[in-house]
Amino acid sequence: MIEAIRAHLQMSADVCTQMADDLAEPTARAARVLIEAVRARHTVYVCGDGGSAGQAQHIAGEFIGRFLKERPALPCVALTTDTSVLTAIANDYDFEDVFARQVEALVEEGDVLWVLSTSGNSANVLKAASLARKRGAKVLGMAGRDGGKLKELADVALCVPADSSPPIQEGHLVLIHILCGLVEQGAFAEAAPEEQD
Numbered sequence: 762m763i764e765a766i767r768a769h770l771q772m773s774a775d776v777c778t779q780m781a782d783d784l785a786e787p788t789a790r791a792a793r794v795l796i797e798a799v800r801a802r803h804t805v806y807v808c809g810d811g812g813s814a815g816q817a818q819h820i821a822g823e824f825i826g827r828f829l830k831e832r833p834a835l836p837c838v839a840l841t842t843d844t845s846v847l848t849a850i851a852n853d854y855d856f857e858d859v860f861a862r863q864v865e866a867l868v869e870e871g872d873v874l875w876v877l878s879t880s881g882n883s884a885n886v887l888k889a890a891s892l893a894r895k896r897g898a899k900v901l902g903m904a905g906r907d908g909g910k911l912k913e914l915a916d917v918a919l920c921v922p923a924d925s926s927p928p929i930q931e932g933h934l935v936l937i938h939i940l941c942g943l944v945e946q947g948a949f950a951e952a953a954p955e956e957q958d
Contacts, residue, residue: 772928773928773931776921776922776923776928776931776932777932777935779922780921780922780932780935780936783922784919784920784921784936787917787918787919788919788936788939788940789943790917791901791917791919791940792939792940792943792944792947793947794873794899794901794916794917795873795875795901795940795943795944796943796944796947796948798871798872798873798899799824799835799836799944799948800948801871802836803836803869803871803872803873804836804837804838804867804868804869804872804873805820805824805835805836805837805838805872805873805875806837806838806839806840806863806864806867806868806872806873806874806875806893806898807820807821807837807838807839807840807841807874807875807876807877808839808840808841808860808863808874808875808876808877808885808886808889809841809876809877809878809883809886809903810878810883810885810886812879812926812930813877813878813879813903813930813933814839814841816877816930816933816934816937817839817840817841817875817877818839818841818842819934819937820837820839820875820937820941821837821838821839821842823937823941824836824837824941824944825837827945828938828941828942828945829942829945830945832945832948832949833949835944835945835948838867840859840860840863840864840867840889846862846863847859850862850863856885857884857885857888858885858888859885860876860885860886860888860889861885861888861889861891861892863889864889864892864893864896864898865892865896868892868893868896868898869896869897869898870896870897870898871897871898872893872896872898872899873898873899873900873901874889874890874893874898874899874900874901875901875903876889876890876900876901876902876903876911876915877902877903877904877933878902878903878904878909878911879904879905879926879929879930879933880904880905880906880909881902881904881905881906881907881908881909881910881911881912881918881920882909882910882911883911886911887910887911887914890902890911890914890915891914894914899916899917900914900915900916900917901915901916901917901919902914902915902917902918902919903918903919903920903921903933903936904918904919904920904921904929905920905921905922905923905924905926905928905929905932906920906922906923906924906929907920908920919933919936921933921936
């Protein structure tokens with residue numbers, strides 16, 4: 762058991778080390794997209810399935826509540842939380858539409874749709890991302906491996922270099938915390954986002 766624990770922790774550390782090499786620059790770009798949106802009082806919408814749905818709700822909690830410092834609430838909505846809306850859409854239309862239908866109702870030009878999919882190929886996430894782009898929103902994608910089809914739809918794609926869902930989701934959580942901290946600092950800074958390092 763102890764060896765299994767050590768092996769998992771070492772694997773997570775190795776993934777984070779690779780992320781430091783591969784994802785620092787695109788993570789900074791993702792932060793700028795989010796900062797520009799919230800500074801302009803646009804809304805960040807977040808969605809994903811399963812564990813990624815939980816992480817979407819985590820993001821909304823950090824934006825609307827606080828992450829590390831006292832500041833005004835930031836506009837963020839998790840599209841994963843309204844069971845009546847989700848089940849009505851899945852029942853009356855199709856499960857592939859559960860996020861896209863909400864995007865159609867809510868997302869406007871200048872908003873950001875932040876989507877999480879470990880495979881990058883979840884049909885409902887892809888449909889939402891495609892529609893968000895058509896509506897003039899930016900798409901921030903989080904996936905694993907090669908990013909799947911989501912990589913092509915995202916304005917910025919953060920793909921964790923791992924092959925199975927647990928380390929991908931662990932990597933996503935690290936990136937979520939980094940982004941929450943950068944947004945919290947940058948959204949209320951005097952300098953414009955592009956001027957910040």
